[in-house]
Amino acid sequence: MSEIENGVTAENNDAITSLLFQLADDDFLYAYRGSEWLGLAPHIEEDVASSSISQDSMGHAAMYYQLLEELGVGNADELAHIRPSQDRRNSILTERVNGEGYYMETPKYDWAYQVVRSYFYTQAKKVKVDSLCQSSYQPLAEVAVKVRMELYYHRLHWETWFKQLFSSTEEAKKRMNEAMTLVMNDFGDMFSFGNQKQAIETYKLIDSEERLKKNWLTSIQPVFAALQMDVPAIPETLANNGRNGEHTVDLDEALLTLSEVYKVDPVASW
Amino acid sequence: MAVSESVSTGRVFDMLMTVKDPEIDSVSIMDLGMVEKVTTLGNTVTVVLLPTFLGCPALEVIKKNTIDAIQQLPEVEDVEVEFVFHPPWTSDRITEEGQKNLRAFGIAPPPRHFAEDGSWHVDCAYCGSTYVTMENIFGPTACRSILYCKSCKNVFEAMKPVSTLM
Ligand SMILES: [Zn+2]
Numbered sequence: 325m326s327e328i329e330n331g332v333t334a335e336n337n338d339a340i341t342s343l344l345f346q347l348a349d350d351d352f353l354y355a356y357r358g359s360e361w362l363g364l365a366p367h368i369e370e371d372v373a374s375s376s377i378s379q380d381s382m383g384h385a386a387m388y389y390q391l392l393e394e395l396g397v398g399n400a401d402e403l404a405h406i407r408p409s410q411d412r413r414n415s416i417l418t419e420r421v422n423g424e425g426y427y428m429e430t431p432k433y434d435w436a437y438q439v440v441r442s443y444f445y446t447q448a449k450k451v452k453v454d455s456l457c458q459s460s461y462q463p464l465a466e467v468a469v470k471v472r473m474e475l476y477y478h479r480l481h482w483e484t485w486f487k488q489l490f491s492s493t494e495e496a497k498k499r500m501n502e503a504m505t506l507v508m509n510d511f512g513d514m515f516s517f518g519n520q521k522q523a524i525e526t527y528k529l530i531d532s533e534e535r536l537k538k539n540w541l542t543s544i545q546p547v548f549a550a551l552q553m554d555v556p557a558i559p560e561t562l563a564n565n566g567r568n569g570e571h572t573v574d575l576d577e578a579l580l581t582l583s584e585v586y587k588v589d590p591v592a593s594w
Numbered sequence: 595m596a597v598s599e600s601v602s603t604g605r606v607f608d609m610l611m612t613v614k615d616p617e618i619d620s621v622s623i624m625d626l627g628m629v630e631k632v633t634t635l636g637n638t639v640t641v642v643l644l645p646t647f648l649g650c651p652a653l654e655v656i657k658k659n660t661i662d663a664i665q666q667l668p669e670v671e672d673v674e675v676e677f678v679f680h681p682p683w684t685s686d687r688i689t690e691e692g693q694k695n696l697r698a699f700g701i702a703p704p705p706r707h708f709a710e711d712g713s714w715h716v717d718c719a720y721c722g723s724t725y726v727t728m729e730n731i732f733g734p735t736a737c738r739s740i741l742y743c744k745s746c747k748n749v750f751e752a753m754k755p756v757s758t759l760m
Contacts, residue, residue, distance in 0.1 A: 369740075373732035380736055383649020387679070464681035469758060473682065474647060476760040477731055 331461055332395065339523035340461050341397055342413065346517070346567055347452070348388035349414035351555070352404055354579060355443055357380035357418065358438075360427050366435055373481055377442075380474050387467050394463070405586035410569045411574050413518070417441060417510040419575040425509065436496070436503040441487060443482035443546075444507055448514050450475055451539040455531040464529070483547060490551050504556060512559040515540070518567025599669045601634040609663045610641070617735060620695040623656060627687025630678065639664050644683035646756075647736040653677065663672045685755045700705035701738065702752035708759065718743035719750040 326573045332340060358378035367369040389400035397403065414420075420441070423433035453475060456468035489496045515536045525532050531539070541555055548555045564570040602632045611631055615621045623629055623643065631642040641660055645653050657675045675757035685704035688696070693703035702719040709715070717724050730740040731754070738751045 369730040369732075372734070373730060374734045376732040379649045379651070380647060381649070383647065387648055466682075470648060470679045470682040471757040473684070473758065473760050474736070476756075477754065481731060 331513075332376045335487060336396070336461075336523070336527040337530060338527075339462075339520055339527050341392065342520040342567075343517065343524050344388050344395075344464070345413040346415075347456075348385050348392065348403070349412050349566075350418050350449075351381045351388065353384035353412075353414045353418035353575070353578065354442075355379075355385060356421055356582060357420070358442070358469050360422055360431075361433065364431060364433055376479050377481065380478065384471050384474075387471070391463055391467065396535060401586070401590070405583050409571045409579055412569065412571060412575060412579075414515050414571075414575075415510070415565050415566045416515075416562075416564055416572060417507060417514060419571060419578060420510060421574050434499075434503065436489065436499040436508060439482065440500060440507045441510050442478075443486040444511065445514075446475065446478045447543055448536075448540055450479055451536050451543060452530060454539075455536065456529075459530060460528040487547060487551065490553070492515075508556045508559065511556075512562030513565045513567055514558070516562075516565055516567045518565055520567075530567040537577060600636050600637055601667065601669050603632050603634055605667055605669075606632050606634065606639055606641070606664055609667060610660070612658050613656065613663050616652045616659070616724070618696070618699050618701065620699045621692055622695075623700070625689050625692030627689060627692065628656075628683060629753055630681070637669060638674070639670055639672070640674045640676070643675060643677050644681070644687075645677050645679070646683050648679075650736060652735075662723050682758060684757050685753060686757065688753070696753060700750060702741070702750060704753040704755040706755075708757065712753050716741065716752040718746060718748065719752070720744040 355378045358374055358381065361374050361378075362372075363371065365374050385404065386400065389403045392398070392403055393400040422438060423431065425431040425433075450472070453468050453472045457472060459465040459468065486500075489500050504575055515533045517533060521533060524530060530536070537558055541558075545555055564572060598604070607624070607629075610624050610632070611622050613623045615623065615626060626646065627722050628643050628646065629641065630644050631640075633640045641664070643656070657677075660675045661673045664670055668714060686706060697704045697719060700719050702716040705714045705716050707714070715724070716726065718726050718741075723743055723744060725744045727744065728739065729742050729749065733740045733751050737754055737756075739754050740749060741752055742749050
């Protein structure tokens with residue numbers, strides 16, 4: 325496919341690349357954190373479901389890295405595995421650890437946090453993917469249609485958990501509320517395009533930040549209404565904007581573990 | 595080198611019928627509607643496949659098995675297999691034969707219709723009863739769900755419907 329056919333020009337190239345990195349890195353880290361629940365989820369069915377969701381999400385990340393490879397940015401596997409944290413464009417929420425301790429030792433992971441993070445993230449992803457189906461960048465619009473179909477099941481899954489835990493015991497409600505506070509503290513850059521905001525919006529690669537935020541709040545409204553709770557506010561100011569490469573130490577540690585596996589066998593397919 | 599006989603697409607399709615889903619040995623990639631396009635140019639064959647799910651770990655195996663199968667045709671020199679995402683694979687691409695072969699394996703084929711609220715229903719893969727409950731929407735692979743039949747008391751799997759309408 326020629327670059328003209330794809331709609332990539334010298335002007336919009338940076339905007340497309342930046343948006344693809346944001347989408348790819350988000351799903352990559354989200355999938356990685358999800359995979360750390362393997363064997364630790366509350367029951368066997370959930371282990372199976374979580375693994376499937378993580379696997380799908382890794383597939384989505386792989387697709388976005390593939391689109392970057394097709395633009396000549398670099399090899400997809402390398403883009404995924406060996407870029408340092410300051411080059412990453414994922415949101416802060418996706419890089420956060422699952423809780424105290426390490427997977428291989430004594431993980432004290434927080435299932436309430438996993439449910440809230442996953443539900444809010446998946447709903448944000450749906451809002452973005454819905455919009456991407458109309459992207460001016462055709463290859464991205466085509467991938468989005470495919471991602472959207474798979475996402476249907478992820479969203480359904482996390483929404484069910486979210487509703488059930490909030491309709492459960494006082495203990496569950498307390499933990500869910502604590503988790504929601506933690507998640508919302510990191511939600512400030514979820515719909516940010518960082519310093520590429522203007523270009524990404526001008527070239528109509530996706531809806532505006534404001535529009536996406538509004539769509540997200542509208543999309544969770546019915547669930548919150550049913551639970552008789554107020555929709556949480558998205559923070560206006562943020563300590564770190566992941567879209568500009570500002571990250572926490574959690575990301576460095578995740579990348580260390582991730583690249584360790586990759587470096588053992590760089591030619592393995594994943 | 596002698597001029598070799600060029601490849602007919604019909605012969606390629608015959609071979610593609612023998613490429614099975616790595617986990618469901620009664621169902622071919624043709625049955626699943628994964629084959630989007632076959633082109634032949636002299637002795638080179640290009641097959642375009644649609645992945646069922648983007649992160650499906652079986653894709654690499656399917657690719658390899660496809661190449662191996664087509665290379666069994668003596669007139670073939672080169673085989674290219676590529677995955678594309680447009681058009682998206684949807685579960686209504688599964689053929690009648692595919693539905694039959696899924697059932698033979700004990701997997702209910704995906705329903706063709708959704709209710710207005712987006713929900714869907716499948717009948718028991720063993721006894722055909724409609725008296726079933728969803729145990730887990732995520733089954734052993736991303737494309738399958740686990741259900742329980744209250745009539746014959748069997749657990750069975752169903753292929754998830756995926757549609758652009760979702
Ligand atoms: Zn039955």
